[in-house]
Amino acid sequence: MPVSGATILHADLDAFYASVEQLLDPALRGRPIAVGGRPTGGVVLAASYEAKAFGVQGGMPGWRAARLCPELTFVRGSFREYQRLGDAVMTVLADVTPLVERVSIDEAFLDVAGSTHLFGAPEHIARTIRARVREEIGLPISVGAARTKHLAKIASQVAKPDGLVVVTPGTEREFLDPLPVGLIWGVGPVHQARLASHGITTIGQLTATPSSTVERLVGHAVGHKLLAMAHDEDTRRVVTARRSRSVGAQSALGRRSPEPELLRAVLSHLADRVSRRLRATGTAGRTITVRVRFAGMRSVTRARTLSQPVATTLTLTEVAEQLATGAIEEAGRPEITLLGMSVSKLDQQHALQLELELPPPDPWRPGSRTGASRRAVDGQMDAIRERFGTDAVGYLPALMRRGQTVPDEFRELAERELDTGPTTRAGDDQPSERRA
């Protein structure tokens, strides 16, 4: 039985966006580059390893990156290429096993327990993957192999850049103990600082700490999960399809006065994006959440749960507008820098049957319509886009466009598929006591 081998792989492309840019433009190879952002502002989405050597990181404001690395080259993202090449890598992975769990555009778990008789030991499979991605696609990819997802993920992080780390069963403790707690999935800067305040900086120290202490520091659930990970008790399996629990969209605006026209324009646009994705999968949701960020980075959320699932652009817009207006009034009408909305408590029934005659929040508004005519509007939009393309019609007036900081291609890239397929797991056809 190959069940005790290091049969879970985690494959993670190195500095993905930046590596693609260096692949596409040889003049950028070997140089510190940032994808996204500007020397004066914006946000760096990804940094090449040459840039990381200066301390430049993804998520960092552009002006700070430029200060850290004066010779940094800023490049605009080639988002369509990221999608294409990311998909190509996943195709290589799928040649090894059908049990591939894509976590993001550039990262996936594989369960190769059933593939060893065809392709050899996990370590050999990992080498093959790395060689093929390098030769056929031209990108560096790191791979970790271990008994569990958590350990495989840590191994791939340790392997970076462009490496392979196999955690041989039986050597887990000596591998984990000296590593920093920040490598544990779910330990971010805040928890790391709290643990450090009690002298806990390595995974080994964490395992030696009483659970009551850990839970006091980071909370009950997080503490429990964290200790399970530190003790190498990860039982998660590789899942090939997973349903989303929410669908959302947001947009940074720069500093803007919260005029009703602006709110209406932005929220219509966001509702259109969300509604389109809900419709595409026959989903609707009962809870609508709005986020408003004010100048100074303080942000608030307001939510409302309806008795019926909704999905139409108009209904989402109206509810979101009420929530946002309320939150802004409560705050004393300061300038706003971001608006976002999300729909949750999703219902998998076909959205067409829902939202039958939901009373409009404001029956006196001229734009109010019955459920049927709300759906008809969305259907017409879909038809036009089908024929003439996504940009042929939309809710994005010039009023809002001047705040746009990120190209639409990036938004599309960030959207996760709302997978409706059955959830498949590695090992479903095997005895369930395969793992403790």
Place this chain on the structure above:
DNA sequence: TCTGGGGTCCTAGGACCC
């Protein structure tokens, strides 16, 4: 001269029901 956009999960308090 200040920070994107897509998500997940947890916590704590309150409302409400039995």
Place this chain on the structure above:
DNA sequence: TCTGGGGTCCTAGGACCC
């Protein structure tokens, strides 16, 4: 005369991940 306990749902905020 003021008193129980459990369960569920909702809301708002926060930490975290890619």
